[in-house]
Amino acid sequence: MQVRAWCPQCWTAIDFDTEEEIPGALHCPRCDHKRPVAPSESLLRDEIVDRCAVCSCRELFLEKGFDQRIGCGILLLAIALSPATYMLSLLVASLLDLVLYRWLPFRTVCYNCQTEYRGFAPNPRHEGYDLNTAEKYGAEAGKKKAGAKAGEKPKHGRPAGGGQS
Numbered sequence: 001m002q003v004r005a006w007c008p009q010c011w012t013a014i015d016f017d018t019e020e021e022i023p024g025a026l027h028c029p030r031c032d033h034k035r036p037v038a039p040s041e042s043l044l045r046d047e048i049v050d051r052c053a054v055c056s057c058r059e060l061f062l063e064k065g066f067d068q069r070i071g072c073g074i075l076l077l078a079i080a081l082s083p084a085t086y087m088l089s090l091l092v093a094s095l096l097d098l099v100l101y102r103w104l105p106f107r108t109v110c111y112n113c114q115t116e117y118r119g120f121a122p123n124p125r126h127e128g129y130d131l132n133t134a135e136k137y138g139a140e141a142g143k144k145k146a147g148a149k150a151g152e153k154p155k156h157g158r159p160a161g162g163g164q165s
């Protein structure tokens, strides 16, 4: 069962496996930041995430471990092929999407620190991503993570305040 935590300072991914030795502390290879890890009994024994091993937060959500880029790639290919296949490629793509989605297991993600847990049994108390709950923990964490995922290079020059609706 894999756990992927994020360094709170530089958002580098730090992976560990609960079947191997669990580190007493997470050590960021990039900025040297350390923070303790405390997996719960339930996580270790029953393989159910009841609280986050990194920040002890009890609010987590379930999501499919589906890489959006794969979905986009399939869709783009289907659109490109649609004239030649009389739209059949679109049908195949949506079926493929459905199959992939159903087949992929859930992963549990911490609202507070975005730590991901894969290979654990889904906790029935956890639900899908909820924007209101996420906002409680600040959108900042999500933004940082998105930035770190989009590319390693730090981007700047984006004007502040994009929150108008």
Ligand SMILES: [Zn+2]
Binding pocket: 007, 008, 009, 010, 011, 012, 028, 029, 030, 031, 032, 033
């Ligand atoms: Zn770091």
Ligand SMILES: [Zn+2]
Binding pocket: 052, 053, 054, 055, 056, 057, 110, 111, 112, 113, 114, 115
């Ligand atoms: Zn957490």
